[in-house]
Structure formats: structure tokens, C-alpha cells
Amino acid sequence: MPGVFSDLDLSPNPLELARQRRLAAGGYLDLTSSNPTLQGLLFPPAILRAAAESFWDARRYQPDPRGSESARAAVLAYYGGRTPPLSLTLADVFLTASTSEAYTLLFALLADPGDNLLAPSVTYPLFEYLAALRGLELRPYPLREEAGWAIDERALHAAADARTRGVLIVSPHNPTGAVVSSPLAALSRLGLPVICDEVFAAFTYAVPAVPPLGALHPDLPVFTLNGISKLFALPDLKLGWIALNAPARSFGPRLELLNDTFLGANSLSQHLLPSLFARGMPFVAQMTARVRANLDLALERLDSHPRLRLHPPDGGYYLFPRVTGWEDEETLVLHLLERGLLTHPGYFYGDVPGVHLMLSALTEPATFAAGLDRLVESL
Ligand SMILES: Cc1ncc(COP(=O)(O)O)c(C=O)c1O
Incomplete structure (x- = not known):
């Protein structure tokens, strides 16, 4: 069939x-x-209720293909406060319905059917389905259990071929919990775009902070994914984002067209986002x-x-x-x-x-x- x-x-x-x-x-x-x-x-219902109150009378549908400015400004401020900070402009932030949708957009942005992406060999199981939607191959790179599930950089480098279009990193990793805390030489040598999923960044345990990979790797285009699903425990309100570091900026206009194709980010959730950051911590x-x-x-x-x-x-x-x-x-x-x-x-x-x-x-x-x-x- x-x-x-x-x-x-x-x-x-x-x-x-x-x-x-x-x-x-x-x-x-x-x-x-x-x-x-x-x-x-x-998530405290009183904060959601108070933040939603001003939405209903003012609502007009005037979508911005990158997402509303006030919501993007809240994301920008969040990355400015991370350790180390990831410096962004408003145009570097794209709001989506979820990180899952963000992956779908980025897979289409970076690769054509028949191309491949490198992905960790134990990982969040959604990747294979998202890759199948675009006809992409996922090439596994191993993690070294004996080294706290650190990325096997030699194997990562060896997994790439002429049709490799990007590398997927999950930090903190699901399910091993490993965090990428310093730049990876193998990524720099490959020179490929990196998609870094940091939806668990707020949940630190053995490390004091999760550094945004886009800040660790100013030498590479890095697309940082996060959203309200894990950070604020609001998976039902459907809002995620993609943050582009400076080398990824050249992808902005095409990513804008892709995001405009769906306009998946919910207006109410975008309206709530500044209050989630301001009052939800x-x-x-x-x-x-x-x-x-x-x-x-x-x-x-x-x-x-x-x-x-x-x-x-x-x-x-x-x-x-x-x-x-x-x-x-x-x-x-x-x-x-x-x-x-x-x-x-x-x-x-x-x-x-x-x-x-x-x-x-x-x-x-x-x-x-x-x-x-x-x-x-x-x-
Ligand atoms: C590593 C990872 N990324 C993304 C997601 C999904 O996030 P969203 O609800 O924003 O699609 C999950 C959900 O379990 C996850 O484990």
C-alpha cells in the first residue's frame, strides 16, 4: 500500500x-x-486566567509568520538570562505549535527525501516517525554508557556521508539525562547544521546549568528547540520555538515561509507566553x-x-x-x-x-x- x-x-x-x-x-x-x-x-491556574483575561476583547487575527513580537521578545529575554547567554534578535525566534512541529519544519528546511540526519542511538522515539514523514534516513551515532552516556564523537563523525544534512542533539538527553556542557570537536569538524532539543533544560541535576548549544558553537548554524510543554508543564497549550544563532540566520527567510505554511502557533498561547516567563518561574x-x-x-x-x-x-x-x-x-x-x-x-x-x-x-x-x-x- x-x-x-x-x-x-x-x-x-x-x-x-x-x-x-x-x-x-x-x-x-x-x-x-x-x-x-x-x-x-x-501550572498555577490563577496565572493562566489572569494572563488570558486581556486576550478576549483585543483578539484580532493578524498572524506574523515568525510569531507574535511580544512572545518572541519573552523568548529572547529567556535566552539572554541563560548560562552562558545566547544572544538573539527578534528575527531569530520562530514560534511553532510544538517542538515536534519545529522538527518537521527543520527537517524540510535542511534536507530532501533520501538525505540523512545523524541522531543518537538511544533517544526519544519520535524522531523515526518525523524523519519518515519527510523520507529521511536517521543514521544512529552511539552514546558511551561507561562515560555517563556522552556522545561518541569519533563514531558521530564517522556516521556522516555525502548525504548527511544535519546532526540532532538532545541535551539534557531523553532518556539518559546527559548534558552537552562543552563544544564538541566532532561537530566543528563536520561543519553541519545542528538541531539541539533542550526541552528539559530547566531540569538540572548533576550539572548547575544547561548551556544553550548555539552559544557553545558560534562556529555552526544551531537551531535550538524548546517550548512550554516541559518547561512550564503545559503540553496541552501547544507552543514551541526555534531559536537561531548567528550562523543559522541565513536560513531565516526560508524558515519563515515554512512556518507561514502552517501558522501552527496558537494565538492565545502566544499571548500567555510573556506572563508564563514573568510569573511561572x-x-x-x-x-x-x-x-x-x-x-x-x-x-x-x-x-x-x-x-x-x-x-x-x-x-x-x-x-x-x-x-x-x-x-x-x-x-x-x-x-x-x-x-x-x-x-x-x-x-x-x-x-x-x-x-x-x-x-x-x-x-x-x-x-x-x-x-x-x-x-x-x-x-
Ligand atoms: C526530547 C523531547 N523533545 C520534544 C518533546 C515533545 O515536545 P512538544 O510537546 O513540544 O512537541 C518530548 C516529549 O516527550 C521530548 O522528550
């Missing part, structure tokens, strides 16, 4: 079937959630404190377990421990599910040697603590 995804088997996999059975048979402790709104982390601090407390607990409880090898993440809200004594991730995850614990197998995130689990430290703390106990007992 023609059409994208027509070769995929869309029936539920064995893990999903087992999850449904377990749910019907009394439920489980869920350690996989990435959804703050279901984990008791709700205490809530962000509360969320990061929750995640840090959960990560502290997990490291304390799991690190001494003879079957678990755990690297403290630099940032983000996931843990990706290695489990020894098990041959197969699916058997392990089914074993845990039978004991009432939902985790993700490492293979959901790509191909990596060894057996791994993904645990989300965004989870509501009492459930998280009970889940850790169950994990320890079940192993």
Missing part, C-alpha cells in the same frame, strides 16, 4: 496487551509517565525540586542494588539504569508488570547493548517511592 507508515504493524505489541490485562486485573504502579498534568504538576522551581528529590531517592535506593547500574543524570527527568542478570528487556518488563510495576524497556528508545529500563522521576512522589520498593523486591 502506498503512503507513510503503510508498512507498519499497528496492532498492540505484547507489552501493551499485558499492560491492558494488568489494568483490568487491578492496575499497577506507573513509573513511565511524562505527563506532568497527570502527576499533580499543574517559582512553579518551575517547584517542579525541578520534585524531580530532584525523586532522583535522590532513586539513586539512594537503587545504586546499592547488585543487579542495577545507575549513572546520576546531568539533567532531565528520566533514569535509564542497566539491569544485570537478565537476558531480555521484554521478559524483564513483563516480569515487573506481573508484580504490578510499569516500566519501559530500553529498546523503546533504540538499540543499545545490555538490558535497560526507563523510569520517570516526574512521577508523583508517593507512587515513585512505592514503585522503587517494588522494583527492588522484584529484582
